[in-house]
Amino acid sequence: MPNWMRTIIQKVTTRRIIPIVPGIVVIGIAIVARLAGLLQLLELKTFDLFLRLRPPESMDERIVIIGINSADIVAMGGDYPISDRAIAELLTILKEYQPAAIGLNPRRDLPVEPGNNQLKKVFEESPNLIVAEKIVPPRFYAPKGIPSEQVGFTGYPFDADYQARRGFLGMPDPQEPEVPEAYKFSFALQLARVYLQEINGLSLEKGIRDFDAMRFGTTEFPRLFPNSGGYANADGGGVKVLLNYRNNPKSFRTLSFSDLKTGNLNPDWLRDRVAIIGIVDPNFKGTLNTSAIAGLNPPGTMNGVEYQAHAVSQMISAVNENRTLLNVRSEGEEYLWIVAWGMCGILLGRYTRSFKKNLIGIGLATTALISVSYVLFLEGWWIPVIPALLVLIPSNFACITVSYYDKTMRARISERQQRIDERQHLIERTFNIIHNGPLQTLASILRRTQDKNLSQERLLLDLQNLNREIRAIGDRLEGEILTQEDSLYLGSQLKFDLNQPIHELFYQVYSITLERDLPYFENLKIKSRNFDPILNCNLNSEKKRVLCQFLEESLLNVGKHAKNVTCLWVTGAYRDGFYTLRIKDNGSGIHPKAEGRGTQQGKKLEKQLKGKFKRESLNPRGFLCEFTWLT
Known part of the structure; x- marks a missing residue:
């Protein structure tokens, strides 16, 4: 390689590449940390925050919760599990209000006498009824004889912090994973299917963009994968979606068994609605945690029937109102996004001339990152915020630190080189003065002496001139060099x-x-x-x-x-x-x-x-x- 090319490469490497290397290392560390799941909790918390910061939403009147509380249990006989007779009575009264779909969430796998035959008869006479079962441990199944299209499984795919942010659409039966006919649909999906079939005439179909996804009409529900969004190696069993909770602590009307029995309600509240029956008493198991909705009572907690109501509401609202479904970008696009913000931090650190300008620049970039991420979230796109922040700010700091160090070292080297050049210049100019003055006189004396053409008087005169020239060198240097005179x-x-x-x-x-x-x-x-x-x-x-x-x-x-x-x-x-x-x-x-x-x-x-x-x-x-x- 030619020397000039080597010099150019060395300069470019030193001045352009080396200062940005720490920033690139920061980007690499952030990507590795994300792949390893070290940033998952922070990303999920940011997801919850964005959900809470959305504009408030109105109550979804299409979904009605028939909540069974402790007073209702006493009115039904005081025993738990609730008897089949009490459940049959509840369903019979509810059917009179003509809801489009009914969901029975309390466990019904074993007979609870009295009234089992009565309950079976109600089941047979209720084609719009969906009965819950649980197909993962601890399991319970729907009563025998109920058609599979009237059964939906419940379950909460909790995250590592025990928060519920995802919802099931379906999964193979864990007991018969190789049998296609053993595929199970979720309780919420079955309720949405019955409602949309009854009200909109739509049936459940396979996806178009993603063949393994599910859709009603043109509305396709985006599947969630193990590494989608902020997740890292999350449980990939079944077809899951991100839950877009309605931003309202009272998103659904709740009626009690007593309200139904006494008729203390408006019939229009139930006609052509989805009615979900479930336990709402906090003393019973079945509550779950979520930070996605502000104002819950108690804070951060909802019962299982509310969770199912949000899942059903999400599907119906997406089909009928084009309400946003939460989606993620591909992994490649997400990491390109992260790298882009890291490079933004590097460029700000590399080219801002002062600490104040850099601080303003990084502040504006951070604001832009959060604002753009939030706006995209409102449009249904969950993109990495925490990893982008973690490469934007540290890469900027790393680049500033190295650039400052590099600039300081180069200034020192330049100053040192300048002093060396000044000394070299001083030496050269001193030699020129000596060479063109005393040395020329001395050469003339030596030549005349060798030629024996120099008298003693002339020799003495020449030596005196040489002496004056040598003594004058100090004055010349002081006048010509030290005081930087423009003279010769x-x-x-x-x-x-x-x-x-x-x-x-x-x-x-x-x-x-x-x-x-x-x-x-x-x-x-x-x-x-x-x-x-x-x-x-x-x-x-x-x-x-x-x-x-x-x-x-x-x-x-x-x-x-x-x-x-x-x-x-x-x-x-x-x-x-x-x-x-x-x-x-x-x-x-x-x-x-x-x-x-x-x-x-x-x-x-x-x-x-x-x-x-x-x-x-x-x-x-x-x-x-x-x-x-x-x-």
């Missing part, structure tokens, strides 16, 4: 303002450098120089400095190395937005492959100004040093 020093004390146009600076560098005491400058017969001005020059002081130093070093190389030189051409040409600085001589200079200070400066200029540096020998003799850049 040439020679020992000459100082130029870098705010001048670059072509004027080139003229000054050219003129001052050729006055330096270097051996081959004395041989020059022809000196040509011309520097075009640069239009719309965008060079800062530092770039001007390095360009001037490049020109100075190139000229110094002519003075030091260009043997037999007689001509020097120095030009700065501006063409089509490009500027070319060219130093050309006809001497016999150093080998073109030798890399000195000038070559190093040229290569550095290539990176700094994104230009092109060229250094080559000319035929038959001479040397060219050239740098071109886009202005």
